Amino acid sequence: MGTVGADVGRTLDAVWKLEAARVVGALTRMVGDVGLAEELAQDTLVAALRQWPRDGVPDNPGAWLTTVAKRRAVDHLRRAKRTTALSAADEDQPHEPDAGADSADDVLRLVFLACHPVLPTAQRVALTLKLVCGLTTEEIARAFLVDTRTIADRVTSAKRALAERPPRAAGQLGSVREVIYLVFNEGYSATSGDDLLRPGLCHEALRLGRVLAELVPDDAEVHGLVALMELQASRSAARTGPDGEPVRLHEQDRGRWDPLHIRRGFTALLRARGSGPPGPYVLQAAIAACHAGARSAEDTDWAQIVSLYDALAHLVPTPVVRLNRAVAVGMAHGPEAGLALVDALADDLRDYHLLPSTRGDLLMRLGRAREAGREFERAAALTDNAAERAFLRRRADEAVTPVGRPLVDAATEFLARQDIDRATSRSYGQTLGRLRKAVGDRTPITALTEHDVLAMFTATWVQASAKTWNRHRAAMRSFCSWAGLPDLAATVDRRKEVKRSAPSVDVDRVWELVDVPVRERLLWTMLRESGAQVRAVLDLDVEQLDLAGRRAIGRSRVRWREDTARLLPVVLDGRTAGPVFLADRRPGPGRPPREGDLCPVTGRGRLSYERAEYLFKRATKAIDPTGAGFTLRLLRG
Amino acid sequence: MRYLMTTKAGGEAPDERLYEEMGKFVAELTASGVLLATGGLAPAHLKVASVGGEITVTDGPFAEAKEAVAGFALVEVRSEEEVIELAKRFRRIVGDGEGVIQQVF
Incomplete structure (x- = not known):
């Protein structure tokens, strides 16, 4: 047993992240400039790094940081007053504010400031993570996969802009929500880099959202945002496979969805109720809740989801929302209907990889595998995320030569083809249904052998008429040829069918x-x-x-x-x-x-x-x- | 990262002041999005054991009051250092005693 947590630098880092918003918020109120407040905060951190290793970590490190930072602010104000020679009256000196009710206001003001609409989005994000979450420049750069210089520049420009043009106190809540969700999404569906999920960013966004929900409890959309993030976060563990590849929603193991997040999501959604018509975040959270509440992918209430998307598309008529609506329509009313809506978006979403990948999905369900393959190929070329690109490439390959796929997928697709009539499809379905029972749904079709097929025929249809036997044999051969497999029914002999039953001669x-x-x-x-x-x-x-x-x-x-x-x-x-x-x-x-x-x-x-x-x-x-x-x-x- | 913090019973009997401080601490941790769940644990408990495939449910045996787990908190934090800092803050409020921190995965 050793004493843990002795690394002073890391302790300081952890404590700072817990206190950053409050400290910087209070300093900003005191000195009236966020840039100066941040400099004073940095000075405090430097002082801690000098003093703590020498004297040991203080008993209450959070309080230490707050006190020292505020003392520095007071010193600064004194010096500023002397320089401007305005007044030296000691009673003007800001008194030690206690960390009570003020602190929440300080934090809220700081959040509004960092997310101020006068700043470009990238600067808002950088400034928020730095000042409110206490992340270092290096950490932010790593999370967004850009170099440290870029983030430092963004923070500096933002601070300068806020100093030159001090915005009015009232910020915009909408801008704050946007920044938080942007951070969450960058973590949840990373658009670039090698990992699909950067949990650190999701976590920061969730914490920020929860903080905001406490600070402005009457804003339904903030609760909607928190609900949305909680519900999406509940699927984190299930949405990537063992090799980091994405797992689609309907294929996810729902047992791995985090019930704690789901419960918190539902709770947040309930808090959002009862204040007028739902806004975009509440609607998106409600859609996520439809998924979270479905016991299985088949149980999903797609009609309800379509109507929620209708409302959302009315409020936010962006092509991306319309694309998502098309997916829902495709599930509720069939791939044909979905495809028509997707095609209407082709011009708006020319370079968005989810457009061709959605088209690919729908085309697969229509049995147009070759076209689907081309769409997946296009989608792969459009994404910057390595894991997603690999996944799309694989889907493209599978669409063209559907091998290695689980039998159930290949069978479903084979039967969904448009070039076979309903009766044939039903008949083929019986054959493949038997095969699935015999070898298992998840068996890759490349692993099927002639022996499997022969064994199934002998076990199942040996007593059946020659006609039935041959029908199943034909279905099997058709499936093999479609799937690019060798003729697995080669050892299943065609049986002679009795052509005339009358006159009945014995x-x-x-x-x-x-x-x-x-x-x-x-x-x-x-x-x-x-x-x-x-x-x-x-x-x-x-x-x-x-x-x-x-x-x-x-x-x-x-x-x-x-x-x-x-x-x-x-x-x-x-x-x-x-x-x-x-x-x-x-x-x-x-x-x-x-x-x-x-x-x-x-x-x-x-x-x-x-x-x-x-x-x-x-x-x-x-x-x-x-x-x-x-x-x-x-x-x- | 998630951690489960548990604390054993013991220490001084809680008074008004302690309740108030703990209430503030819990509210603050909730507001900052760190605390996911928390609760106290009753001293009475049932033991469920399987021996040779046979499952028995028994009352107790009760450990010494000092050894029994009396409360828990499930927190979501950035680092081990952060959860240690939280545990220290908790200790400063409740006084002497001991607890355990385990990562939840």
């Missing part, structure tokens, strides 16, 4: 016949198992057979299963060439067959269709209700 009774010669049995079995044409089977030559692969190589695509495989060697009887199916005897000299139709070993010819058909008819006469006998074609199913 050709299957053929298998009950006894005393069928092995050649006939092979022919019939092969026709049944392969579903191939009769002529194609009769035309088979021994050289074409791939016995191990259970298929014929060559012109005719004939495949068979185990019964054929069992019978084939018996019929072939060691032959290595010539027709598989041989006639019973050699051809007569009057009808010489083609050379290929002759068995080189036995000299017998190929079994003819007519003969085979005749034999089958004769064999099946007894089981055919009509007594005519079946045709071979029926065996094909």
Whole structure:
């Protein structure tokens, strides 16, 4: 166990940040100039840095800083009076103000001064962080990713402007809110740099907002601003992934939203109620509250959000607000409606990366992946934030070659395509729904294997009709080709569909016949198992057979299963060439067959269709209700 | 950064002056946006334990009054130095005793 907090410099820094607003506020009131007040404050800090390491940190360091700073202000006033030789009356000397009721007024005055509308926004931000939050120039520069010189210049210019043209006491609350929200946003959705979130700035803005809400408790918009920041801050942990990449609102793990911030946000929003029509911050907070209150992304009340955006767009008709409204409309009334609104903004938001990225989202939902890819690419080129750029690039890649994505996303997009009709989409949906159940929604589609697909087919549809089986097979193949995957249904055999159900002939009774010669049995079995044409089977030559692969190589695509495989060697009887199916005897000299139709070993010819058909008819006469006998074609199913 | 500050019971019995000062301190911390939540803890407590998968709930046992946690404050600060400074200010008001500061993540 060691004594912690012994680093004097860091202790001073922490104490200063707690006291800065009050000290600088009081000094400004005393000397009447914010620039001079800040110089006196700096002198005080220098004195502390000299004295504290030597004498130890005072018991009450905050009080020490306040007292010393005020003493310096008094000294300064005395000197100023002597120089101007106005009056040396001691009773004019400002008395020690106690840190009571005045202090709040001092802070409020200081905030108004630092955020004064006569100053450019960048200067207001720098001055506020420096004087009110007590940040050093270096800290501000680091937070905004600019060099220290720039921030120092901004602070100096601001102080000079305020000294030359001392603004009237009454500042504008609107300007203060704007500065606070700007600081928050710079921290929350950093527009440049490598990190998406700079929590330090969010924290400063939140604290400033909370302070302001206490100082002007009757201003509904300040409470709205605090509510908005609290609600947005509640999502900080969930809005970036493990590698710092952004996670979109609807994909965020709502369990990681900070309930404390949410509760504080709702409380602040309640405090904003009941004072006339809601302003922009209250409306934005109400929108954030809609999200915070939804148990899941699907539960989001988009209609309510659209109406809030309507009100907001009425008050603040900026293109960015209209873009956000378009997103909400896209969710409430479909991507088509959203896209129309977004397209209307194309001229106003030419260089704003969220325009193409929003278009990309909507196009994806419309199944126009290629166009979406181009939009994401454009958006990536427009953002200065590295994490966001990487994210947009990835989305662009995925849009064009949708690989590596979770199955659920790819499936949803595939089914949302406009070029497939509703019935097909429903049918494909069944197939992909089964697949999602079988392998899991989050499985990247690149990880899917032929084995997964075959296993699913065997487990799910082995009992189903050939037609159903083939329908799912076609859906699977279509999905693979759309997603740029290899044909994962390659090992799923197409099944022969029964084309005619009537007349209902029970050709299957053929298998009950006894005393069928092995050649006939092979022919019939092969026709049944392969579903191939009769002529194609009769035309088979021994050289074409791939016995191990259970298929014929060559012109005719004939495949068979185990019964054929069992019978084939018996019929072939060691032959290595010539027709598989041989006639019973050699051809007569009057009808010489083609050379290929002759068995080189036995000299017998190929079994003819007519003969085979005749034999089958004769064999099946007894089981055919009509007594005519079946045709071979029926065996094909 | 968030910290949970807890304080153990003990010290002098609170009087009017202490209540008033604490009230001011809490109001000030709330106003400055630092204090997120605070509360006192009743000495009576239930113990919930799982041993070998069996969960039992028992009254007590009560630690010595001096050891029991009597209050907490959840604060959002910029640095460890800042929370230490807050703890010191709290101590100056309530007097002798001890407490614990832990970062919440």
